[in-house]
Amino acid sequence: MIENRNTYFETDKATAVEPLTWEPPHAPMDMPRQVLEETRQSRVSPLMRLFFPQRA
């Protein structure tokens, strides 16, 4: 089960200092930035790319 990282409930409610977050579990995941525009080095004409996507 996912670890409870809810700081509000980890502290004494009566004396709790306002926490900034009640954060979701820490389980990082890689998210590679996608390429939607050609860089100058790999510029292929848009028309060529439309008809021959495998060459882009």
Place this chain on the structure above:
Amino acid sequence: MRSPLPQADTKTRMLRVLALACAAAAAVFATALLFEAARQDGADFWDYARSVLIFVTTAWLAWGASLALIGLPPAGRKHKAADLTGEQPATAVLVPICNEDPVDTFARIAAMDASMRADGLSCDIAILSDTRSEDGRRAEREAFKRLLVETEGAGHIFYRCRENNAGRKAGNVEDFFRRSGGAYTYAVILDADSLMEGRTIRRMIAEMEADPQLGLLQTLPKVTGARSFFGRAMQFASGFHGPVFTRGLARMQGQTGPFWGHNAIVRVKAFAESCALPELQGKPPFGGHILSHDYVEAALLARAGWAVRVDGSIDGSYEEGPENILSYAKRDRRWCQGNLQHIRLLTAPGLRGWSRFVFVQGIFSYLVSLLWAGFLIASVAATVMAPAPDYFPDPYQLFPVFPSDRTKQITALALGIVGLLIMPKFAILVESAATGRVRGFGGVMRALGSVVTEVLLTSLIAPLMLMYQTRAVLQVLAGRDGGWPANARGEGQLTLADAFSAAWWVMLTGVVALGLTFWLSPDLAPWLLPVTVPMILGPMLIAWSSRRLTYGLFRVPEEKQTPPVVASYRDIHRRWTGQRAEAPDSALPGDAAVA
């Protein structure tokens, strides 16, 4: 790297060809009628211009109509709804918010949490705030404490507020995946005004489990809670016409379906590996963050080999809609900028052909207003600049030659265009009567009344929307960034003064256009009345249609039997705000007036 999605099957391809052929045939027919009438006094530049414009705009209308016609046949029984057996995969329900009323949003979350528990689901819920003001954040924190206490949600309901709202909603969701995505197999992405039944989420998870290639499953959210005349008309249209259009869309798009940004489930791995959006080079409106991120995410999933499907048959998915024309136009301004930004992405590497076509459709859905405006201007110009008729072209002829009357062709053209607009709606009425669906909308006669009224209302406000969309397109093309204003939710009743201050320029344009046409070409003026009169009455229409509807038009099934999660949300909201219980929704609005 995943293997690419297979090409669309033969049936899907045939439907696409059929729709394109219908659109092309209607466009050719309309152009032929217009050009035949226009060339009687000799074809000039304006005649060619309006012929091109009528070709494109008619093709667009016919394309929309063919979408409805393709969706008319009911779904076959081939696809059996999946059910969840065995252990439930870890699932997070994501609620990105930005400057929303936290009581409204968190009451919805409490209702969904109860519904999921009742259906035996154990999902985490993450409220992902991008609210900037300290007051807004404080209100969210207070509401969150109450939510946790009421739902005993500690450990499975989370709240976090980003310090930096880079990438807006898409960036907000991406931030969650980067920090917490590894803990989940699926994520249900919602909007602040979304509501979903627990059994709906259960079915969505089951559908994802049943098809390992499915990266995203989109539901058709039904609009609920509308009170105003305009809001209820939109609610009726979404509930009555929406399922048929969505079925048509699903049949035509196949595995390269749409994502509408919310009320959908994604496979976290698929989304994470293919949907981190880049910032486009240059400044807004065409550069910077991608505004209409959902279309792009759907295209990127398909590019990475994941299927994207829309399934309108999954019920129990709800949202709220704009309550007046100005809120609608404000949202439309943002969508317009987002869709036009896709011009930059048409040639993005590796996209599926259909994804590019979807971008073109989105772009065109806004450009078409500009083209209609151009057509009207070209028609006036062509008439004004037409040479005087030559009754004696032959110097030795005895009797005058009168130019042949082409009123019939122009009338046929006008009727054809109106037919393309309203025919699908009446075809859907017949479909709903044949399948029994009409019962939920108050029976055939009441549904007929609602369809006719909705057609009249949309015809009246069409010139207003044409003006707002034309302005939006011109603003974007001129490089003006509209930003990302928060959605206006709630009742939204407008005074005449509010409406006038937002639409005086539409009114003025209508007066000037009608006056000029009367002065330059009195014969043409009556043809323009359906456009200019609603423009002149614009502020009155806007204010009047924002008033609460007090009679039984636009009945939808959710009023006859309030969905459990909607009823639960209203109960919780009343309790939290200390409001007295209103009449049940089945009596709202205006049943007393009907009875």
